[in-house]
Amino acid sequence: MAVDPASAASLTRDTEVIAEFVDVHRHYRMGDNIVRALNGVSMQVRRGDYLAIMGRSGSGKSTMLNLLGCLDRPTSGEYRVGGRDISRLDDDALSDVRGREIGFIFQSFNLIPQLTVLENLEVPLFYQGGVGPESRKKAEYLADRVGLGQRLEHKPLELSGGQQQRVAIARALMNDPLFLLADEATGNLDSNTEQEILALFDDLQKDGVTIVIVTHNPAVALRAERTLWLKDGQVERLDDNRSEAGRAAAEAAARSHGGAQ
Amino acid sequence: MIRDTWRIVRLGLKSLMLHKLRSSLTTAGILFGVASVIAMLAVGEGAKREALEQFRSMGVSNIIARSKKPPETQQSSTQSSFSALAYGLLYHEADLVQSALPDAKVVRIREIKRPMMRGEHFQASIVVATEPEFLGVANMSVFEGRWLTDTDEMVLANVCVLGAKLAQSLFPLEEVLGKTVLVGSDDRYEVVGVLRDQGRSAGAAGVTYDECMFVPMSTARRRIGEEIMTSTGGSFSRERVELNEIKVKLPDSDEVPMAANILRDLLLEAHKDQDDVAITVPLELLQKEEESKRMFNIVLAVIASISLLVGGIGIMNVMLATVTERTREIGIRRALGAKKKHIIQQFLVEAGVLSALGGVVGVGIGIALPHLITAWFGQKTITLPQHVLLAFGISAAVGVAFGIYPAWRAANMDPVEALRHE
Ligand SMILES: Nc1ncnc2c1ncn2[C@@H]1O[C@H](COP(=O)(O)OP(=O)(O)O)[C@@H](O)[C@H]1O
Ligand SMILES: [Mg+2]
Numbered sequence: 001m002a003v004d005p006a007s008a009a010s011l012t013r014d015t016e017v018i019a020e021f022v023d024v025h026r027h028y029r030m031g032d033n034i035v036r037a038l039n040g041v042s043m044q045v046r047r048g049d050y051l052a053i054m055g056r057s058g059s060g061k062s063t064m065l066n067l068l069g070c071l072d073r074p075t076s077g078e079y080r081v082g083g084r085d086i087s088r089l090d091d092d093a094l095s096d097v098r099g100r101e102i103g104f105i106f107q108s109f110n111l112i113p114q115l116t117v118l119e120n121l122e123v124p125l126f127y128q129g130g131v132g133p134e135s136r137k138k139a140e141y142l143a144d145r146v147g148l149g150q151r152l153e154h155k156p157l158e159l160s161g162g163q164q165q166r167v168a169i170a171r172a173l174m175n176d177p178l179f180l181l182a183d184e185a186t187g188n189l190d191s192n193t194e195q196e197i198l199a200l201f202d203d204l205q206k207d208g209v210t211i212v213i214v215t216h217n218p219a220v221a222l223r224a225e226r227t228l229w230l231k232d233g234q235v236e237r238l239d240d241n242r243s244e245a246g247r248a249a250a251e252a253a254a255r256s257h258g259g260a261q
Numbered sequence: 262m263i264r265d266t267w268r269i270v271r272l273g274l275k276s277l278m279l280h281k282l283r284s285s286l287t288t289a290g291i292l293f294g295v296a297s298v299i300a301m302l303a304v305g306e307g308a309k310r311e312a313l314e315q316f317r318s319m320g321v322s323n324i325i326a327r328s329k330k331p332p333e334t335q336q337s338s339t340q341s342s343f344s345a346l347a348y349g350l351l352y353h354e355a356d357l358v359q360s361a362l363p364d365a366k367v368v369r370i371r372e373i374k375r376p377m378m379r380g381e382h383f384q385a386s387i388v389v390a391t392e393p394e395f396l397g398v399a400n401m402s403v404f405e406g407r408w409l410t411d412t413d414e415m416v417l418a419n420v421c422v423l424g425a426k427l428a429q430s431l432f433p434l435e436e437v438l439g440k441t442v443l444v445g446s447d448d449r450y451e452v453v454g455v456l457r458d459q460g461r462s463a464g465a466a467g468v469t470y471d472e473c474m475f476v477p478m479s480t481a482r483r484r485i486g487e488e489i490m491t492s493t494g495g496s497f498s499r500e501r502v503e504l505n506e507i508k509v510k511l512p513d514s515d516e517v518p519m520a521a522n523i524l525r526d527l528l529l530e531a532h533k534d535q536d537d538v539a540i541t542v543p544l545e546l547l548q549k550e551e552e553s554k555r556m557f558n559i560v561l562a563v564i565a566s567i568s569l570l571v572g573g574i575g576i577m578n579v580m581l582a583t584v585t586e587r588t589r590e591i592g593i594r595r596a597l598g599a600k601k602k603h604i605i606q607q608f609l610v611e612a613g614v615l616s617a618l619g620g621v622v623g624v625g626i627g628i629a630l631p632h633l634i635t636a637w638f639g640q641k642t643i644t645l646p647q648h649v650l651l652a653f654g655i656s657a658a659v660g661v662a663f664g665i666y667p668a669w670r671a672a673n674m675d676p677v678e679a680l681r682h683e
Contacts, residue, residue, distance in 0.1 A: 066677050069596065071595075071596060071676045071677050071680070072677055091600070091601060092601070092602075095595065095598055095599060095600040095601075096598065096600075098595075098596060098597070098598050099597060099598015100598070104596045104597065106680070110589070110592075110596075110680070111593075112590050112593060112594075113279075114272075114275045114276055114278070114279050115272065115275065119272070123593075123594065123597050124597045124598055126265075127594075127597065127598040127599050127600070127603055128598060129265075131264075131265070132264075171597070175598070
């Protein structure tokens with residue numbers, strides 16, 4: 001069942017809203033032209049959500065990801081994280097929001113090569129001033145949790161792609177963020193490993209972790225509870241992948257969008 | 262705080278280890294800068310001390326007027342083949358000086374080259390005929406026996422006091438006091454005292470006072486006289502010199518400049534025509550030396566700055582390359598919550614560690630190098646702790662200063678762009 005974006009809230013569970021776009025615009029100036037990469041997007045992420053953002057190439061996915069991750073600020077509109085509008089915060093305050101509330105997972109893992117796994121896991125804590133004896137315990141716990149086992153003293157390049165992405169997921173969880181924000185998280189993995197990572201996401205979500213993924217892969221998007229389709233910088237549709245009708249519609253849309261990027 | 266700093270330094274080291282060769286080469290730039298600064302300062306300081314020591318041994322509150330042979334052109338006009346060449350300070354001029362400077366101690370000195378013998382031990386040296394005040398004015402002291410007295414002067418006593426080295430060479434094994442020394446062909450002097458080894462360069466006619474024999478002025482005037490025969494290249498020449506030197510000691514070095522003027526007026530004026538007197542003011546030489554040392558230091562500082570500047574540019578270069586290569590890392594760190602200040606801190610620490618490593622090794626080499634210079638070239642060197650600190654401090658500061666721009670560039674990258682960087 002496709003729904004009109006305005007009534008999107010009716011689809012979501014009745015939990016706390018942790019991230020919310022209110023009529024968000026992001027315009028880029030290209031010489032004399034203005035590119036409206038996001039052109040009035042409103043949406044909500046609630047605690048426990050598993051949301052996929054999809055759309056054709058140029059539809060505004062990356063722009064939305066950057067805004068959701070507080071790496072960028074909207075041209076207009078509000079972005080609320082944990083109830084607070086962060087769209088006018090300065091660089092330092094925004095860095096704090098990133099460090100505290102958002103757990104980034106990237107397509108190319110983005111571990112720091114010269115640091116050990118443990119040190120990579122401690123990076124987010126370090127910028128919050130929280131590296132200490134407890135951080136090692138937490139790193140050990142999370143490494144275990146993401147199925148990494150005893151590899152804390154390894155360097156990233158000694159690990160397989162799947163293992164590196166597990167490290168990245170553990171790192172994203174180190175600060176107990178409001179939500180995980182994954183950018184094409186399985187794009188660099190073979191299909192077996194992709195399934196393992198998606199299973200891990202399912203697992204985490206069951207434990208109450210909120211997940212937002214940006215992807216062009218319909219199969220990946222279908223693993224989410226909801227799929228938000230972007231088109232020309234606007235929300236085209238919002239599918240509920242858990243309902244029969246929603247799933248069918250999503251699959252159809254996925255087929256028609258084919259190789260969208 | 263300390264734990265965090267240590268963590269940043271440790272991670273900085275890890276990042277530098279990513280490019281061991283590049284990091285070591287950059288470090289070498291600073292290393293040579295620091296080592297050469299320390300070594301140059303040590304050589305400069307050693308040379309300065311040596312010069313100062315020499316002038317100080319002449320006495321900073323002293324003024325020295327010396328007789329010198331007039332230039333050839335004037336000799337021929339004044340010297341007939343029969344009469345002796347007469348030049349230099351006159352005996353009574355010391356009295357004029359004394360009455361012009363009543364507070365000063367004025368000492369007459371006459372120097373005569375003579376062979377000296379004791380048993381089979383022979384030494385050609387200089388007989389210094391002088392007055393009792395000499396000891397204090399030349400700032401020397403008695404090792405054993407006694408110094409020349411007014412009584413010796415009055416009774417024209419045939420006594421002498423030996424400089425430490427002369428005593429050693431004439432009496433290598435014997436007891437010295439009470440023995441006689443044969444001077445020239447027929448003069449004998451009884452040794453009444455030996456001076457303490459001064460180890461200084463100041464002395465008479467190119468010989469240190471440690472190698473001289475001291476006799477009462479009155480005795481020398483009577484026994485040796487003022488005319489000296491010398492044979493040079495088969496032809497004899499006679500010289501008539503009353504005094505070789507007048508030493509003037511002022512009660513305080515403050516009075517030296519004015520006294521120097523008075524002496525110049527008094528002596529140089531009288532000897533203008535013959536140009537046979539020179540006045541040396543150790544204080545002036547000292548000041549000149551300090552002045553030239555200042556210049557020398559400025560030149561050293563400039564050379565040192567240039568070498569450290571080159572090292573600094575090397576650091577800047579490497580840090581800019583590092584920042585570009587690690588753009589992605591910067592993006593990751595920013596995404597994980599790093600503020601601009603954290604990025605600045607990280608790269609400044611890396612630059613600082615890079616140059617401080619060079620600084621530490623450079624300090625080691627810089628401390629060792631002067632010893633080698635002393636061993637190989639005999640140049641006195643003095644390494645002062647503040648110079649070492651200065652060189653190390655500058656090296657660390659250079660690293661940080663030249664790290665600022667790359668760090669600033671890193672911190673001001675757009676996180677989105679940085680993350681997209683390949
Ligand atoms: N930094 C930028 N400067 C100018 N235009 C941009 C910039 N980033 C994205 N755009 C434009 O905004 C639109 C949306 O781009 P993007 O968010 O990257 O879409 P997607 O990730 O879905 O491919 C595109 O037309 C793109 O050209
Ligand atoms: Mg994109």
